[in-house]
Amino acid sequence: MTELSRIGEFGLIERIGRILPGAPTIIEGIGDDCAVVRIFDRLMLLSCDMFVEDVHFRRAYASPQDVGWKAATSALSDIAAMGGTPLFSLVSLACPATTDSAYVEGLYHGLANAAGQAGAIVVGGDTTMSPAGIFIDVTVVGEVIGNRYLSRRGAQSGDLLGVTGRLGLSAAGLWALDNGKNAPVLVAAHYRPTARISEGQWLSGCEHVKTMIDISDGFVQDAEHLTEGDRLGLEIDPDSLPIDADLRQFCQEYGLDPLDFVLAGGEDYELAFAIRPEDGEGCLAMFRREFRTPIHVAGQFTNQWQGVRVAGRSSPRTGYEHFRK
C-alpha cells in the first residue's frame, strides 16, 4: 500500500501518465496546464479544475459568488497559461441535499460572471448529491490562435524568467482570514483573482517568449515546472520582485516576511514565462504599453545545475502540493 500522501500530487500524476495511452491527435497530454488536442485540423485546449470545500475554500469565509468566481478563474487561468482563448465551460457540482438553493445559485452567478469576464460561456454541466462538502469541477474548452501556444517546455540556458502582476497578496489575504485580521485589499485579491487571458495571449504571440505557466501553487514551485522538461536550473532574484505596498504594510504590522507570501504563497494566477535574454527588456516594455498589469524579470535559466535557487540558495519545497502532509 502506497498512500497518496507519500508520493504526492506530482508522483500521482506521473503514475497516471503511464496508464493513459497517447494518440496522434493529442499534442500535449497530461502534465501541462491544459491538454492540447487536434479537432478538425485546429488546436483546442481542454482544462478542468476541481475546487473543494475545506481544501480550496471555506464556506464561512467567502460568499458563494466569490467561491464560484474563484473556481472558474482557476480553470480559466490554465487556458491563459497556454496563451489560449476560452470559449465554453461546463460545471459539475456535488453538494449535500441540505444546501440552500440560494447558495448554489450564488455559486453559478460567480461562475458565470468569471467566465463572462474571460469571454467564455457556461453551457451546462451536472448537479449531483454529495454526502458531505461541496465539490465544484470546472471544465474549460478553449482555442489557440494560429496554432501557437506555450507549453511548459522550451526554456534555454540564459533565458530570463518573467512574471506578471504582484505576487503574494492572495496568500496574505488567506492568512488575514485565518487569523481574523482586517486586510480588505489582500482579502479581495484572495477572493477575486483575475485569469490573465489577454496578457497570456499577448505573451504567446510574442516570438521571444518560449514557455509559460500560471502561478497557482506558489511562484517558486510553479516556476520550477518550467525547468523540468528541459533539465535546467533557475536562479530567482527575490530583490527584483516588487513587493506590493499593501502587502508590505500588512507584513510589517504583524511581523511577517512578505517574501514568504511572494515566493510560496499560491493562488496568484499570474503568469511566469521564459524569454530570450537579448529581447527580454524590449518585450516587457512593449507589454507595459499594452497593459496596466505589472511585469518584471525575476530570474534566469541556466544549464549549470538543475532545480531552483533563490538568491543563490537551494529552495526548500515552497508551494502547495495536494496529498502531501
Added chain:
Amino acid sequence: MTELSRIGEFGLIERIGRILPGAPTIIEGIGDDCAVVRIFDRLMLLSCDMFVEDVHFRRAYASPQDVGWKAATSALSDIAAMGGTPLFSLVSLACPATTDSAYVEGLYHGLANAAGQAGAIVVGGDTTMSPAGIFIDVTVVGEVIGNRYLSRRGAQSGDLLGVTGRLGLSAAGLWALDNGKNAPVLVAAHYRPTARISEGQWLSGCEHVKTMIDISDGFVQDAEHLTEGDRLGLEIDPDSLPIDADLRQFCQEYGLDPLDFVLAGGEDYELAFAIRPEDGEGCLAMFRREFRTPIHVAGQFTNQWQGVRVAGRSSPRTGYEHFRK
C-alpha cells in the same frame, strides 16, 4: 432558505438555467444530455458527469477498475444519447490523502478502458485532495456527423417510443449486492454497462427517429423527459418490454417484481427514442440486422394528455432524482 431536498435536482437545474446567459454559439444549453455548441462552424458535444462515493458507488462493492469504467460510461452515454461520437475526455479526481495509489491507478485503468472502447481518449484532468470520499468528474468532448444530432425535443403525437437493450439488470444487480445475494450476470450489468455509441449514431442517422435520451435514472422517468419540451403524454405498455431471463429467475427466487427494476431501476445506459409510427417497425428491423443489441417498441406518444402512464395508469415518481429525500 430553500433546501435542495425540497426543489430536487430538476428544480435546481431550472433555476441554474435562468442564471446562465445564452449565446448564438450555444445550440443546446443546460437541460439536455449534452451541450451542443458551434466551434469552427462544426457542432461539438460537451458533457460532464460527476460520480460520487456512497452516492453512485460503494468502495466495498466494486473494484476501482469497475468504478472508473462506470464513471466514464455514464459520461459517454450522454454523447450516445445525442447520436454523437466521443473524441476526448478529461477526468477530475478528488480523493483523501490516505487513498492507496494502486486504487487510484485502478480507477484510471477503468476510465481509460471505457473511453477506449467508445473510441475516445483520456487526455488529462486534475487531481486534488478531498476531506472525505472519492469524487470523479468525467468530461467528454464529442462531435456530431453532418450537423445531425437528437435532442430531447421533437416527438409528436402518434410517434412510437423505442428502447434498446434489456432493462432493469443493473438495478437488480445493485439489489443483489445490497442484500448479499449471488447474481453474477446482474452484478456484471451493474458494474460494466456499455454506452450505446454505435447504436446512438445509427439511430441519429435514421431520418424517422426524432428525439432520444439515455436511461440513467430509470426508464419511466427518463422517457418522461422526452414528453416535456413538446407537452405530450406517453403511454408505456409494460407487456411489450421483454424481461431478461436472468432477471426473471432472480426475481422469482426472491419474490420480487421484475417490472419494478425494468421501469424504475436506472443505470441501464440504454437509449429511448421517438420514431414515426409508419416507419417504426421497418426501422427497428434494419437496426436488428445491424446490431446484436435488442430493440423494441415500448409505448406511444399522445397529445390527449401530458405525463407518463404505465398500462393506462398515471405513474408515480419512478426513478432517481438527486437531492430528493
